[in-house]
Structure formats: C-alpha cells, structure tokens
Amino acid sequence: MEGTVFNIFAGLAVLSALLVVANPFSRNPVTSALFLVTTMISISGLFVLLGAYFLAAVQILVYAGAVMVLFLFVIMLLDLREGARRKLNLVSFAMGFMAVGSLFLVYKSSVDQTYGDTTQHQEVAAGVNQVEGSTRALGQSLFSAEKGFILPFEIVSVLLLVAMVGVILLSRKEPL
C-alpha cells in the first residue's frame, strides 16, 4: 500500500518536473509554472509518507501557495509571447533532462533503500535511523538552546533579512 502511494507521488513528481522544463505540447510559461505546482504537491505527498507532516504542510503553504503564485504573477505581468513562440533549445533541454534525471535517481535509490533487500532497509525497518517528524520535535530541534540548531537558524534568517533589504534598496528609484 505505502509502496504504491510512494510510486504514484514519486512518478507524478518526476513526470511533472520533466514537463516543467521540456513540455513537448506547450511552450507556455504558465503551463510550466503549473506543472511546477504539481511537482511541489507531489513532493509534499512524499513528506507525508515519511511522517514529516509539518514539512508537508509547509511545502504546500510556502511553495505551492505563495512562491508559485508570485511566479505566476510575474509571468503574467511580463509579456512573454516571444518565449511562447521560441523553439525548443537543445542546451536547456539537456540541462533540464539532467535535473529531472538526478531527481529520478534520488527517488530510485530511496526506493531501493526502503524496499530493497539491503542492510539500510533492515535498519529502517528496525527503526534505527527513525527521525521524529512532528511539529513539536521539529521545533525543539530547531530552537532549543543546548542541542538545537538555533545558531544556524538565526544566521539563515539574518541572511534572508539582508537579501530583503537589498531588494528594497535596489528597487528604489531615487538613491538614499
């Protein structure tokens, strides 16, 4: 049962990721963006299968619900008719194929590890490397002062703040 669901989500993720970069039927950027949404949702399904419910919800909330909506916003505001008529570019096709191929390899190796007859499979089955995926566990491992990741977390948030201030500075018409 779980294997079937994994295959459905993993297959959907790989297939729609392929259609984002190399869609033979449409060169419309909006179509690509919507297939990227499908990829995000499938990946969130994979998080659910791993028991990481918080990550699954945040994946949909942040990527499918906010980031991709802004992508669509920008695509629609720019006049991309030239892009729609452009022929398939071999280099970008190859790069996209490589990206999707590596995603596929990640899935394949995780299938082998989880369901194949290997030592990792036995370890997973025995719960050796089990990671707690609940919101509480995630919050504690991020924010607790002794053994948590509070310092990297704060550094990343400062980095985001710098990027945000930078964008505001760059998009100002008159200099400060």
Place this chain on the structure above:
Amino acid sequence: MLATITGLFAEPWVMTLLKVAGVFAVVMPMVAYAVVAERRISAWIQDRIGPNRVGIPFTNIKLLGLGQPLADGLKALVKEDFTPAHVRKVYYWMAPAVAMVPSFVVLAVLPFGSMLGEQKMVIADLDIGILFTFGIVSLGVYGIVLAGYASNSKYPFLGGIRSTAQMISYEIAMGLAVVPVFMIAADPAWQKGLSESWSLYLDGAGLLNLSSVIAYQSDSLFGWLMFKQPVAFVIFLIAIFAETNRLPFDMPESETELVAGYNTEYSSMRFALFFMGEYAAMIAGSALMVVLFCGGWMLPLGDYFSTPAESFGQGLVHIGVFVAKIAVFLGLMIWIRWMLPRFRYDQLMNIGWKRFLPVSLANIIVTAIVLWVLNS
C-alpha cells in the same frame, strides 16, 4: 448478509466515505440557501421584496421562495455553455473546478461535531490541522488567477492580478493572527486536567489538532478564544472577508470597474461553479472561525452541550449547534456586504500591510510576554 454489512461498517474507509457524503449532503444545500439568503437579505436592506415566488414545482405552494435554488440550478444547467473564441481553452475549462475544490478540501479537517456513536465527527483527524487548512486556503487563489489568465481579455486579467496580490497579503495577516491562539491553546499543562470523556475524545491528539483547540475552549463562555484573543479574532474575521473576495474587499470582481472581474467571460454552469465556490469558501471560512474562536460545536449551557456526546441524539445536537454557528457568521458576512462600500485598491493594500501585519505581530509579542509573566 447482515454480518457482512455490519462488518463493512467497522472498516475505517467506509466510515470516512460516509462522513464525506454526509458533509457534502449538508454543505451543498447550505451553499444553495446561502445564495437565497444573500438575495433575500439584500432585498430587505434595500427595501425591495426579493425572490419570494418559487416554491414546490408544479404546485401553488410558495414556501417564502425556498424553491429558488432549484430554479437557479436548472437555469444554469440548461443555459448555453458558450466558450468565447479568444480564450485559452484548457485553462478556461480548468479554472472553475480549481476555484471550487480548495474550499471543500478545507472542510475535511474541521471537527464539525463531537461523537456520533463510536465515530469522532471529523473526516481527517490531522495533528497538523491548522497548517493543512492554511496550505489548502492558499491554493484557493489559483482558480481566480487561472480564470483571469485563461479569459485572455483585459478586465478578467486585471481581476486575476488583483486577487493574487490581495490573497497573498491577507494570508500573511491571517496566519499571524492565529499564532497567539495556538500559543495559548497548545499548552500541554491544561490537557492533563481534562475529564475522562474529553481525553477519550482527544485520544492523544496533538496540540495543533483542531479538536484540541475546541477542548481548550470547553470551560465557559469566556473560555472561547474570541474573548481571550479579541485582536486576533477581528484580524482573522476581516482577513476571511478578503480571502473569500467578499465586499468590502471584492477587488477581483469589482463590478463597477471590471464588469465582473475574473468571471466576465464565463456563462451558464461554469459561472455557477465560481459562484458556488465563493459560497463554499464562505462556509469553510466561517467554520474555521467557529472552531478557532467560538468554541466549535459547544454551547456554554452545561455539560450536555459542552462535553463529547455519549448518545446519538446528543451528537446530532452538537452538529446542529455547529451548523447554526456557521449560519450566524454567514449572516454577518452577507449583512456586511450590503452595508459597506468597497475599499479602493491602495487602501486595501495599506490596511493589509501597514495595519494588520504590525498589529498581529505586536499581538504575538504581547501574548508571549503575558504568558511568560503568568507562567513564571
């Protein structure tokens, strides 16, 4: 034969399907009658009569116009389904469905009653209930954006663009408004003090689970989070208006400027799907408010109304209370629509970013300080 049937009822997926069917059977008529209520209340506010004629078909019984949804539905179905030549067809066909689905999916995690027999009255008892809700609500924007894009003409496009900016802005205020609610309710200390029937009902549910929020509010009327977090409640209520594109925030539709906004190019049943999607979103939003701020299926009238049901009848009463509370919020939304004028677009953005965002952030900090002082 009888044994197979009773055995079937023990299967979890059969019960889940039954609950899904039950929720649909209640929500679809609610959508239909919310439309009738909208028309009757607007008529009442504007000193008109409104649709009061359609009763039972082929008879003279008028029933205060309660047959109106049948007539409306039939009209939408038999009208010509016209697809303009300039639209992008695939997206044009997809958009109404995409607009309608998220509002129904949100209903899956909302606890709409206590117990009915052995069954907890929620379709999916998720421990990340509230995050799931926000995730799905954030997908609601795609229907409108796609409709605007697919129509390939100026007014729907402007409607789609407006709705993108509006819904993203108000999602942030809405999400931040809910944080203090869970800072208060997701505290493991109080869950230990709950009575036996409550711990049986919660069954080890996580603290972000929506049924634990309801359990937290079970003390009295002033245990309702609406009174403990009035600022969060007001911001959330207004954000729901913006998220469901209702007046005074109906910028994507805005019929005086954009003809009919995102749904200008739609006719017949496709238009009706957008319409039903809007009312389903109103119901989902009201249900969310009832669960988070107004005690869910409870009434502060003694144990019968505020502990998980032990008998079948009590369970039905709880569901009735929940539906009645939703109806109150729907009435409020309809009332406000016909009383207030529309905001200007820059005013809408100013309220979202310059008022609600700082106020809800301040609310989080103040709540944290109060909790810190109380607990130390």
